[in-house]
Amino acid sequence: xxxxxxxxxxxxxxxxxxxxxxxxxxxxxxxxxxxxxxxxxxxxxxxxxxxxxxxxxxxxxxxxxxxxxxxxxxxxxxxxxxxxxxxxxxxxxxxxxxxxxxxxxxxxxxxxxxxxxxxxxxxxxxxxxxxxxxxxxxxxxxxxxxxxxxxxxxxxxxxxxxxxxxxxxxxxxxxxxxxxxxxxxxxxxxxxxxxxxxxxxxxxxxxxxxxxxxxxxxxxxxxxxxxxxxxxxxxxxxxxxxxxxxxxxxxxxxxxxxxxxxxxxxxxxxxxxxxxxxxxxxxxxxxxxxxxxxxxxxxxxxxxxxxxxxxxxxxxxxxxxxxxxxxx
Amino acid sequence: xxxxxxxxxxxxxxxxxxxxxxxxxxxxxxxxxxxxxxxxxxxxxxxxxxxxxxxxxxxxxxxxxxxxxxxxxxxxxxxxxxxxxxxxxxxxxxxxxxxxxxxxxxxxxxxxxxxxxxxxxxxxxxxxxxxxxxxxxxxxxxxxxxxxxxxxxxxxxxxxxxxxxx
Numbered sequence: 001x002x003x004x005x006x007x008x009x010x011x012x013x014x015x016x017x018x019x020x021x022x023x024x025x026x027x028x029x030x031x032x033x034x035x036x037x038x039x040x041x042x043x044x045x046x047x048x049x050x051x052x053x054x055x056x057x058x059x060x061x062x063x064x065x066x067x068x069x070x071x072x073x074x075x076x077x078x079x080x081x082x083x084x085x086x087x088x089x090x091x092x093x094x095x096x097x098x099x100x101x102x103x104x105x106x107x108x109x110x111x112x113x114x115x116x117x118x119x120x121x122x123x124x125x126x127x128x129x130x131x132x133x134x135x136x137x138x139x140x141x142x143x144x145x146x147x148x149x150x151x152x153x154x155x156x157x158x159x160x161x162x163x164x165x166x167x168x169x170x171x172x173x174x175x176x177x178x179x180x181x182x183x184x185x186x187x188x189x190x191x192x193x194x195x196x197x198x199x200x201x202x203x204x205x206x207x208x209x210x211x212x213x214x215x216x217x218x219x220x221x222x223x224x225x226x227x228x229x230x231x232x233x234x235x236x237x238x239x240x241x242x243x244x245x246x247x248x249x250x251x252x253x254x255x256x257x258x259x260x261x262x263x264x265x266x267x268x269x270x271x272x273x274x275x276x277x278x279x280x281x282x283x284x285x286x287x288x289x290x291x292x293x294x295x296x297x298x299x300x301x302x303x304x305x306x307x308x309x310x311x312x313x314x315x316x317x318x319x320x321x322x323x324x325x326x327x328x
Numbered sequence: 329x330x331x332x333x334x335x336x337x338x339x340x341x342x343x344x345x346x347x348x349x350x351x352x353x354x355x356x357x358x359x360x361x362x363x364x365x366x367x368x369x370x371x372x373x374x375x376x377x378x379x380x381x382x383x384x385x386x387x388x389x390x391x392x393x394x395x396x397x398x399x400x401x402x403x404x405x406x407x408x409x410x411x412x413x414x415x416x417x418x419x420x421x422x423x424x425x426x427x428x429x430x431x432x433x434x435x436x437x438x439x440x441x442x443x444x445x446x447x448x449x450x451x452x453x454x455x456x457x458x459x460x461x462x463x464x465x466x467x468x469x470x471x472x473x474x475x476x477x478x479x480x481x482x483x484x485x486x487x488x489x490x491x492x493x494x
C-alpha cells in the first residue's frame with residue numbers, strides 16, 4: 001500500500017515529526033511559501049491516484065482521481081462515485097466530460113474548474129498578498145507524514161484554509177476551509193491514495209467510457225463560449241487581492257440571450273459575476289443564500305439582474321454585486 | 329459466502345436465495361461482521377458514514393429489528409436520489425451545491441468517513457428571499473461557475489436539443 005519511504009516518524013510527537021518532515025528529501029525547511037509552492041507544483045507534476053471525500057456545507061461526495069504528467073501535459077480523470085455515472089478527463093486546460101446516459105461528450109476549456117488536490121490557482125506570492133501563510137502542526141494522514149500549511153486571510157473577504165502536505169512529495173492529502181467562527185465548512189480528504197509507480201497510472205489517461213464513445217454526440221459549445229469577450233460590464237470597486245480571470249458570455253438554459261460572466265479570483269477563492277436582463281416578472285429585491293463555502297447573491301438593478309456566486313463569505317459576494325457597473 | 333452477502337445487499341437475490349443467505353449470514357459472527365462491514369463501506373462510498381461506528385453486534389441487533397433492509401437496494405436508492413434531486417432542483421435552494429453541481433442528491437449527509445479526524449460541523453445554510461419572489465435558479469449559475477455540469481442537468485439540456493447524429 002505505502003509508497004513513501006518515511007515510516008519511522010509515524011508515531012512521533014508532532015514537534016518531532018515536524019523535524020522529520022523538514023529533514024525529508026526535498027522538504028523546504030521552515031519556509032511556508034516554499035511549502036505552498038511545492039504543494040501546488042506537486043499537484044500538477046506528480047503521478048498519483050486515489051479516492052477522496054469532499055464535504056461542503058451539508059453535502060458530501062466521493063470522487064476517484066487519476067493524475068499523470070506526460071511530457072508537459074497534465075492528464076487527469078475525475079470519477080464521481082455517487083449519483084449518475086459520468087467522468088471528466090482533463091488534458092491541461094481541455095476538459096472532456098463523458099455522460100453515458102446522454103451519450104454525449106461535453107468539451108470545455110478550463111477557466112474556474114479546480115479539482116482537489118490542485119485547488120490553489122494563483123502564485124504563492126499572489127496568495128501571500130491576501131493570506132498570511134504559516135506552517136501548522138504535523139499530522140499522519142493515511143500513514144503518510146504530512147505538514148499543515150495554514151492560509152490565514154488578511155481581511156474578512158475570504159475564508160481561512162489549511163492544506164496538509166505530504167512531506168516527501170508535497171502533495172496535499174487533506175484540505176479544510178473554515179468560517180469566521182473557525183468551524184470547518186469544507187473538507188477534502190483522501191481515503192485511499194497512491195503515488196509514483198505505486199499508483200499504476202498509465203501515461204495515457206482516458207475516460208472509463210472511452211470504448212463506447214464512437215457514436216456519441218460531441219457538444220463543443222461550452223468550449224466555444226470559454227473565449228474572452230468584452231461584455232461591457234465591470235466591477236468598479238474591486239475588493240483587494242482579487243483579479244479578473246476571465247470575461248465570457250455563456251448560454252444558460254431557458255435564456256433567450258447569452259449571459260455575461262466575469263470571473264474573479266484571489267488565487268485561492270474564486271467567484272463569478274453574472275449580468276443579464278431582469279426578465280419578466282422582474283425581480284425587485286435582493287436575495288441571497290449561503291451553504292458551506294458557497295455564497296449566492298442576487299441583485300436587481302432596474303432592467304438588469306446581477307448574480308454573484310462563489311466560494312467566499314456572503315459579504316464579499318454582496319460587495320461584488322453592489323460594485324457592478326457599465327464599463328465607462 | 330461473501331459473494332452471497334454482497335449480492336444480498338445489492339438486492340440481487342430472489343426471495344428464497346435471500347432467505348438462505350440471511351440464515352447463513354446470521355449463523356456466524358464472522359459473517360455478521362462482513363455484513364456490517366459491507367454496509368459501512370457502502371455508506372462511506374455514498375458519503376453517509378456515521379460519525380462514530382457502532383459496535384457490530386449492536387448493528388446486527390438493530391438490523392434484525394428492521395427487515396426492510398432486505399428490500400432491493402439499488403432501485404430504491406436510485407429512485408430516492410432522483411426524487412431528491414428533482415426536489416432540490418425545483419426549489420433551487422443552495423442545498424444543491426455539492427462538489428459537482430448537485431449530482432447524487434442524497435440529502436443531508438453525515439460528515440466524514442473513517443480515517444478522518446474531522447470536526448466538520450454542519451453549519452446551517454441560510455437563504456434570504458423577499459416575499460412573493462420565486463427562488464433564483466442557483467443550479468445553472470453553479471454549473472457555469474464551476475464548469476462541472478451534473479449529468480441530470482445535462483440530460484435536461486440534451487432533451488431540449490434533439491440529438492444531431494446517432
